[in-house]
Amino acid sequence: MRHxxxxxxxxxxxxxxxxxxxxxxxxxxxxIARSINSALWLSHSLRRDVNFHTILFGEPNPPIYIEIVGDKVRKVQPDERNITIFIKKAIERFNEGRFTQTTPGIYSGRRTFDEMIEKHKDCDFYLLSEGGADISDVGISDNAFFILGDKEDLTAEEIAVCEKYGAKKVSLGKVPYLSSHCIGFLNVYLDRATEKKSVD
Ligand SMILES: C[S@@+](CC[C@H](N)C(=O)[O-])C[C@H]1O[C@@H](n2cnc3c(N)ncnc32)[C@H](O)[C@@H]1O
Structure with a gap:
């Protein structure tokens, strides 16, 4: 799995x-819509081995956690507008007391960053950061959970949680890229590594 x-x-x-x-x-x-597109879409199909996660911290009712399970998601189209319609449904159908499937393969619920990380503690965490170790020097596991900021990086508290769970800081170079571009690069980079392994 890739997260x-x-x-x-x-x-x-x-x-x-x-x-x-x-x-x-x-x-x-x-x-978030562009990041979902980069995480899940291939030409003509979806990556069924990828799950996407976000936590919305904006007003008026934060935090709302949304998970998209690549293996179960149905009916979503790759364009930003259509993806946003499904995010909107995940917000509108949010249920305070229950983790809810809001449309096929898309879930929302009340979950903090710490709780999300704890729930996935069997994964290997990688915190994407310009100042981290170069990706070519880091072995990425088959059960990778990549963590990225949006227009802002993670807070010091969130970084401390990542460190507590053994996250490795990974850099794609010194240039700050868009989150969606980092995800697209990671998917292609890992696909190529897998292809190479199967030839060797
Ligand atoms: C638009 S960047 C955030 C702001 C950016 N750090 C800056 O100073 O402008 C979005 C996220 O993508 C990831 N990221 C961007 N460029 C990266 C790079 N060169 N290497 C690793 N991660 C990167 C980080 O997780 C970052 O929080």
Missing amino acids: FYVKSTIGKTCGDFNLNDTAGGAGRLDI
């Missing part, structure tokens, strides 16, 4: 935003 988490620093936690204003009124949910 990607992208923090949503100001992602709106009520569904009253306009789908034509995802970069404004929705609290930069455009970043």
